[in-house]
Amino acid sequence: MAAAGSGSFQYGRLASKRLMMLVALLLVSCCLGHGFGDEDHVEVEGIGSSCMESERRALLAIKSDMYDPGDRFSSWTGKDCCGWRGVACDHTTGHVTKLDLRYHYTYHYTYDLWDLIYNEERIGVSKVNPSLQELKHLKHLDLSMNDFSGAPVPEMIASLVHLEYLNLSKAMFDGLIPPQFGNLSNLHYLDLQAWDYDLLHVDDLDWLPRIPSLKYLDMSSVNLSRATNWFYVINSISTLEVLHLxxxxxxxVSSPLPPFNLTAIATLELSGNSNITSAMLRWLSNATSLEYLLLSRCGSPTIESVQIALGALSNLKGLDLSFNSLKGEILELLNNVSSRGLKQLDLSWNHLTGDVPGSLRDLEYLDLSGNSIVTLHILASLGNLTNLQHLDLQNNLISGEIPPTVGNFVQLKYLDLSGNSIVTLHILASLGNLTNLQHLDLQNNLISGEIPLT
Structure with a gap:
């Protein structure tokens, strides 16, 4: 009896173990989405990431309307869409959170209408498939640099309320930017740069303050002429760090201007706008966090108004004042620069004369082309700028010989002295120490003589 009792006990333990294993298998099946109604979830054997089947189908529908030169979507095979190029998923839920379909144009860093019409590598037309709105958990969407051939900006993007990053730049959309984009209240990054002026436009910017944590905004080449309150709207977004207009x-914008509120602004580009007033430049003197200020082609600001702004921008690293018809001495313009960390300076195509302050010792990029500089003595005044890598003095009125101090520019890689009145090839002897020089342009001078051996 004892033996029989022992066997019965062992059988009971074995049955109990089988029951526990069955329960465990059922629990695993539940977690994997088999047998409990979650047939949308697919786990790929041997791979940690997963993919929602409905979202995989949506991605394939989106792909079907995108131009593909042959290898753009080569990785978009199999069940695991989370491993496809340009796609990323939440590791916990499996939902697609990132879709990067930026077209990587290889001929130029950017393209323009001329490239698209005449370049052999012209990209094909794409469409935004309605299935995009099925990716409801997207946080990152990039459709930039594609050719959507004048299609309207897709209003359905406004339904992707979890978006934190949206890039539609240079994608050849046309028409009104939907004010419904104000629904994207989680955005930190918004790039709507048009591929050509006056195709994209807004009726107003009243929707923009509904995106309270916006840090990056680019609406370059978008027609904002109807947005008469643009200045006040932009100023209300205190989180902005980068602004391109x-x-x-x-x-x-008429005076008086509102109190300065862009306390986090680091990069500000207002180039190509003729209504930048002296009052606005004085207003910018409050932007003490500013590192890059780009004001090319902004009409004819006075040196005095620029001086006021520059005197307070102690963190400035890059300054572009090109094509502004500024008149006067370079020293007069820059002596008030409080930032000694300035690395990039573009004063090209103005009416400036004279020397550059030797105190700007961190300068790496200097463009003074197209001014009224008349003597190569300017190179002596630059003698302390030993960090210079790019120096452009083309199309001035420069004559004379290059001073020996040019040999101090040991970091120099780019030097353009074309379109001046330099008359002697002794210039080449003066350049002998510039061992890092990669680009030298002396075209359209009055040079004559023999090339020196040194």
Whole structure:
């Protein structure tokens, strides 16, 4: 009896173990989405990431309307869409959170209409498939640099309310930027740069303050001429760190201006807008966090108004004042620069004369082309700028011989002295120490003589 009792006990333990294993298998099946109604979830054997089947199908529908030169979507095979190029998923839920379909144009860093019409590598037309709105958990969407051939900006993007990053730049959309984009209240990054001026436009910017944590905004080449309150709207977004409004046809802003509120601004580009007033430049003197200020082609600001702004911008690293018809001495313009960390300076195509302050010792990029500089003595005044890598003095009125101090520019890689009145090839002997020089342009001078051996 004892033996029989022992066997019965062993059988009971074995049955109990089988029951526990069955329960465990059922629990695993539940977690994997088999047998409990979650047939949308697919786990790929041997791979940690997973993919929602409905979202995989949505991605394939999106792909079907995108131009593909042959290898763009080569990785978009199999069940695991989370491993596809340009796609990323939440590791916990498996939902697609990132879709990067930026077209990587290889001929130029950017392209323009001329490239698209005449370049052999012209990209094909794409469409935004409605299945995009099925990716409801997207946080990152990039459709930039594609050719959507004048299609309207897709209003359905406004339904992707979890978006934190949206890039539609230079994607050849046309028409009104939907004010429904104000629903994207989680955005930190918004790039709507148009591929050509006056195709994209807004009726107003009243929707923009509904995105309270916006840090990056680019609406360059978007027609903002109807947004008469643009200045007040932009100023209300205190989180902005980077703002690009190049060639946006910004309306005139009358004084008095509101108190300065862009306390986090680090990069500001207003180039190509003729209504940048002296009052606005004085207002910018409050932007003490500013590192890059780009004000090319902004009409004819006075040296005095620029001086006031520059005197307070102690963190400035890059300054572009090109094509502004500024008149006067370079020293007069820059002596008030409080930032000694300035690395990039573009004063090209103005009416400036004279020398550059030797105190700007961190300068790496200097463009003074197209001014009224008349003597190569300017190179002596630059003798302390030993960090210079790019120096452009083309199309001035420079004559004379290069001074020996040019040999101090040991970091120099780019030197353009074309379109001047330099008359002697002794210039080449003066350049002998520039061992890092990669680009030298002496075209359209009056040079004559023999090339020196040194």
């Amino acid at each position: 190049k060639y946006a046809d910004l309306p005139y």
